[in-house]
Amino acid sequence: MAVRERPKAVTLTEAAADRVKSIMAQRGTGFLRVGVKNGGCAGMEYEMDYVEAPEALDERVEDKGVEIVLESKALLFLLGTQIDYEVTPLHAKFVFNNPNQTDACGCGESVTIIPVKEA
Template sequence: MARQMPKAISLTEAAAARMKEIMAASDGKYIGVRIGVKNGGCAGMEYTMEYAEAANPLDEVVEDRDVRILIDPKAILFLLGTEMDYEEDKFASGFRFNNPNQTDACGCGESVTIVPATA
């Protein structure tokens, strides 16, 4: 029997609700949101999010809470076990990544230090 692989990323109820609002406003133009990481910022890496009109051949597709997320294949090991949340307060709102592979973050919260997940 094959071992079930954990999802690369999961969504909180708040993140799923906000993603559904965003996707509903796109009038069906997008199939989901692609999440990745890139080099940048003072801590070394930044999370990326963009609308996806189609899945790339090597994307990892995650369906969680009726939301489709496509993970850039270069980012999978950096995102394993991550929970994506959405927070709103008086001064700011946005998606937050609760990533067990994150070891540090810059003071402004724009960039992070992430190590690849281990087996």
């Protein structure tokens, strides 16, 4: 019986993977950690930070040659998310294409996310 590979909790576009590689090459050690926090006018905000090592319950995700860490308490909010990196004449930023996101504020910094229901 063939073992089916477990789907990744989040994926990265090539642009996001390239940017993470660049950032982490400058830092030299550690991981980029992705999470969510309460805040903003829509209720939640995505957050990214550097950590030297993942915490015990954090989810490690490898995609397109980079490894990121997902904060354990944010995992149900982030399942199925694709992280992109967008560059326009006015900004350069990571963009979260999250199927669990139900609303966002006008500035795009704050979102409403419904966690995935456990089976």
